[in-house]
Amino acid sequence: MTPDRWQQVSRIFKSAIDLDGEARAAYVAGQCGADDSLRAEVDKLLDSHRQANAADFMNGMAVEYAASMFGDNEPKSQSRTLTKGQQFGSYVILDSLGAGGMGEVYLAQDSRLDRTVALKVLSNDISLDKRRMQRFRQEAKVASSLNQPNILTVFEFGEVNGLTFIATEFVDGETLRTHLHGKKGKLAAILDITIQVLSALDAAHEARIVHRDIKPENVMIRRRDGVVKVLDFGLAKFSEKKPSTMKLEESEAATAVKTAPGIIMGTINYMSPEQAQAGDIDERTDIWSTGVMIYEMVTGKMPFSGATTSHTIVQILEKDPPPLSKLAQVPDELERIVRKAMAKSPDERYQTAKDMLIDLRALRKRLDVEAEIGRTSSPTTPVAAVVTDETDQRQPRAKVLVIALIGMALVTAAIFGVNIWRSSRARISAPVTTAVPNVDRTLTYWITVQKFKGKRPYQDPFTLAGEINFEANYQIRVNVRTPQGGHLYILNEGPASAEPEFVVLFPSSTANGGSSSLAASQTLQIPEQSWFKFNAEQGVEKLWLVFSEEPLPEFEGIREFANPQGLITDPSRNKAVRNFLDTYSAAKPEVEKGDKLTTLRTQGKLLVYPIRLEHH
Amino acid sequence: MTRIPRQHEITQLLAEWREGNQSALDELYPLVYAELHRLARRYMSRERQGHTLQTTALINEAYVRLVDQKNVQWANRSHFFAISAQIMRRILIDHARRHAYAKRGGGAQQVSLEEAAAVTPEHSLELIRLDEALKSLAERDPRRSQVVELRYFGGLNNEEIAGVLHVSENTVTRDWNMARAWLYQQLTGSGAN
Numbered sequence: 001m002t003p004d005r006w007q008q009v010s011r012i013f014k015s016a017i018d019l020d021g022e023a024r025a026a027y028v029a030g031q032c033g034a035d036d037s038l039r040a041e042v043d044k045l046l047d048s049h050r051q052a053n054a055a056d057f058m059n060g061m062a063v064e065y066a067a068s069m070f071g072d073n074e075p076k077s078q079s080r081t082l083t084k085g086q087q088f089g090s091y092v093i094l095d096s097l098g099a100g101g102m103g104e105v106y107l108a109q110d111s112r113l114d115r116t117v118a119l120k121v122l123s124n125d126i127s128l129d130k131r132r133m134q135r136f137r138q139e140a141k142v143a144s145s146l147n148q149p150n151i152l153t154v155f156e157f158g159e160v161n162g163l164t165f166i167a168t169e170f171v172d173g174e175t176l177r178t179h180l181h182g183k184k185g186k187l188a189a190i191l192d193i194t195i196q197v198l199s200a201l202d203a204a205h206e207a208r209i210v211h212r213d214i215k216p217e218n219v220m221i222r223r224r225d226g227v228v229k230v231l232d233f234g235l236a237k238f239s240e241k242k243p244s245t246m247k248l249e250e251s252e253a254a255t256a257v258k259t260a261p262g263i264i265m266g267t268i269n270y271m272s273p274e275q276a277q278a279g280d281i282d283e284r285t286d287i288w289s290t291g292v293m294i295y296e297m298v299t300g301k302m303p304f305s306g307a308t309t310s311h312t313i314v315q316i317l318e319k320d321p322p323p324l325s326k327l328a329q330v331p332d333e334l335e336r337i338v339r340k341a342m343a344k345s346p347d348e349r350y351q352t353a354k355d356m357l358i359d360l361r362a363l364r365k366r367l368d369v370e371a372e373i374g375r376t377s378s379p380t381t382p383v384a385a386v387v388t389d390e391t392d393q394r395q396p397r398a399k400v401l402v403i404a405l406i407g408m409a410l411v412t413a414a415i416f417g418v419n420i421w422r423s424s425r426a427r428i429s430a431p432v433t434t435a436v437p438n439v440d441r442t443l444t445y446w447i448t449v450q451k452f453k454g455k456r457p458y459q460d461p462f463t464l465a466g467e468i469n470f471e472a473n474y475q476i477r478v479n480v481r482t483p484q485g486g487h488l489y490i491l492n493e494g495p496a497s498a499e500p501e502f503v504v505l506f507p508s509s510t511a512n513g514g515s516s517s518l519a520a521s522q523t524l525q526i527p528e529q530s531w532f533k534f535n536a537e538q539g540v541e542k543l544w545l546v547f548s549e550e551p552l553p554e555f556e557g558i559r560e561f562a563n564p565q566g567l568i569t570d571p572s573r574n575k576a577v578r579n580f581l582d583t584y585s586a587a588k589p590e591v592e593k594g595d596k597l598t599t600l601r602t603q604g605k606l607l608v609y610p611i612r613l614e615h616h
Numbered sequence: 617m618t619r620i621p622r623q624h625e626i627t628q629l630l631a632e633w634r635e636g637n638q639s640a641l642d643e644l645y646p647l648v649y650a651e652l653h654r655l656a657r658r659y660m661s662r663e664r665q666g667h668t669l670q671t672t673a674l675i676n677e678a679y680v681r682l683v684d685q686k687n688v689q690w691a692n693r694s695h696f697f698a699i700s701a702q703i704m705r706r707i708l709i710d711h712a713r714r715h716a717y718a719k720r721g722g723g724a725q726q727v728s729l730e731e732a733a734a735v736t737p738e739h740s741l742e743l744i745r746l747d748e749a750l751k752s753l754a755e756r757d758p759r760r761s762q763v764v765e766l767r768y769f770g771g772l773n774n775e776e777i778a779g780v781l782h783v784s785e786n787t788v789t790r791d792w793n794m795a796r797a798w799l800y801q802q803l804t805g806s807g808a809n
Contacts, residue, residue, distance in 0.1 A: 006756050013797070014790045048804075049797035057800050062708050062743065062769045181741065 089160040122164040142233040148203035149519040150196045152229045173223040176216035184300040191364045196228035201353040205283045214289035215270040225523045276313045284346040291341025299327040441607040444599045448477040475531035481523045487516040489546040489555040495539025504566040542610040549605040584608040675700045694780045701770020709747045712740035749802040760795040
């Protein structure tokens with residue numbers, strides 16, 4: 001905007017703001033005359049003014065807004081209830097993680113189970129507040145009844161020295177709100193996140209639990225691997241078969257929209273029409289909110305955001321937001337999915353999280369295939385062609401063309417078979433783990449190797465697909481990527497001597513928080529911090545990978561039968577493991593070796609495979 | 617030679633600055649910064665124990681402590697508030713930067729639970745973005761950006777701001793409306809430029 005234009009806009013704005021409705025419109029129209037862009041500029045600013053009012057934008061003062069972060073940066077502050085190193089019940093406080101409305105959060109070590117947890121300690125005044133206490137207890141109860149990798153695991157709810165606390169899984173990451181930061185996301189990432197949120201909801205809904213407060217603030221993304229965790233079941237309700245009415249006033253989200261002075265807008269924007277009308281609420285309300293979240297991730301804007309709470313409610317009830325395609329470049333299929341999720345009538349929406357999940361997974365698979373073909377058939381085609389990114393927005397036409405080309409490539413490939421690939425270019429080494437039909441279990445692994453000189457790392461670590469002859473001074477890490485969720489167990493079988501010995505490498509307390517349960521698209525590094533070392537015994541080590549759709553009773557809790565190093569010392573357990581591995585490794589998975597990665601595929605719900613590591 | 621007491625020193629510097637001596641401001645700045653920073657920290661921890669926080673009260677306290685009350689005019693006071701608003705902005709933004717850095721990659725772990733995660737780091741990021749938007753507003757419209765600084769960071773009311781800027785209260789209100797709408801547009805990404 002030029003200085004002149006700025007002056008013009010502000011002059012009109014200044015007077016228009018004192019006028020209402022039609023008078024304002026007439027004034028603006030009169031002042032702008034035929035200058036449409038001036039008018040657009042003024043209207044936009046007037047609209048922002050309205051929204052800023054509604055959102056209580058900058059209504060407080062900066063210093064209030066910043067208060068929480070000041071406190072957070074001062075661990076020595078007197079107001080902390082617990083201090084570093086302090087024993088709290090069976091927990092040892094490791095660090096302070098911050099504070100929020102409900103109380104303080106600490107990083108703590110559970111000395112009984114040797115795992116790291118997040119410990120939320122309720123502040124005293126909240127302990128006395130019955131309603132909030134109820135919410136706290138509710139959150140613990142509901143979440144702990146759900147055991148799913150995308151739902152934050154609650155370990156314990158209790159009281160020590162009169163302080164109420166909740167111990168949960170510790171997630172190092174950021175909320176989806178922070179992650180988005182008012183920007184558009186990439187399509188692939190959006191699908192990944194949404195699929196995981198829906199997997200969580202699917203599990204909750206199976207247990208007849210409705211979350212009721214799905215929003216970016218309640219979705220946490222783990223930094224290490226992008227695994228999504230749904231938080232805050234504090235408002236969740238058990239869904240009645242004949243749904244009883246859950247009135248609006250019950251929902252704290254509805255009433256507590258504008259609590260803190262500041263910029264962030266409240267929860268009202270994610271409410272379903274039936275929620276906003278205080279109608280009956282069931283699982284389909286979560287479907288709606290998920291749709292709203294996708295919309296926001298794709299466009300960078302909330303679909304319903306009015307001047308005031310009641311304006312927003314009117315929009316939710318009556319208005320259809322602009323189609324995604326107006327604001328971003330998206331596949332038609334995603335448009336259809338979002339529209340269906342955000343149907344005003346619950347009966348027209350996806351009826352279950354599972355149905356929506358199926359459509360989104362299919363879409364992701366299709367995009368993977370398209371991207372793969374784009375990559376293979378034409379080396380110059382950008383991989384990101386089917387991915388929406390705000391930086392791409394300047395050349396929509398070029399992109400349409402690229403997509404059309406991919407479409408043609410698909411057709412051609414279908415006609416001529418895969419031969420077309422061979423003629424153009426060698427197949428790329430990265431495995432297409434999700435694009436292969438009729439495969440029930442897939443897992444990709446690679447090995448990171450670090451040379452050591454004495455106790456010191458020597459040279460940079462390198463990656464390989466496995467199976468080389470390892471030197472004695474090599475130390476390794478195993479990396480696993482699972483396109484599907486499931487349960488993973490890794491055992492090391494030492495060089496065959498008289499009696500095979502097994503060491504449980506995973507699950508362990510040093511990776512994945514001690515759990516065997518993996519989410520879809522999770523990448524694991526085992527161990528997370530240190531390395532595996534070969535002992536002096538020469539020969540072939542086997543690393544048994546066991547990846548199952550269901551938790552395996554043979555391996556869950558097997559560490560109880562092992563010594564602290566993970567060696568299974570109980571003879572009958574040892575034998576049971578031997579039998580299991582012999583039986584199930586008979587069905588050999590299909591092995592695809594790349595330069596850096598190996599991908600395993602098998603039919604059925606169970607994949608068992610030994611990585612052979614020879615060392616001397 | 618006897619050292620001039622600090623109160624006198626600051627009062628003197630304020631007077632010089634008001635009379636147009638810019639180097640007086642350079643000397644004034646670190647003195648006020650230190651005092652405000654100290655008070656802000658103390659106020660923050662008090663806030664955390666359930667007291668409400670008022671920027672004006674904070675700056676007032678700094679004013680009373682730093683400036684010799686017997687030798688002062690109202691104009692000095694409003695100048696003090698103007699510079700304090702600027703300094704408060706710096707203190708808060710510096711802090712937000714450190715905070716955001718620590719949360720991002722500075723080695724500090726981020727929190728798994730919703731309150732801690734949702735409240736703190738986002739506030740610091742929002743403040744940093746607001747500060748940047750305010751800088752670009754200052755380029756095209758210095759007065760409006762100053763109104764925002766005085767009100768949002770300095771905690772001054774419209775009457776006080778009118779006094780500092782020598783304009784009418786009505787103008788302050790209008791400036792505020794316009795500036796705030798524009799900032800909102802920038803922060804929510806609905807603005808084109």
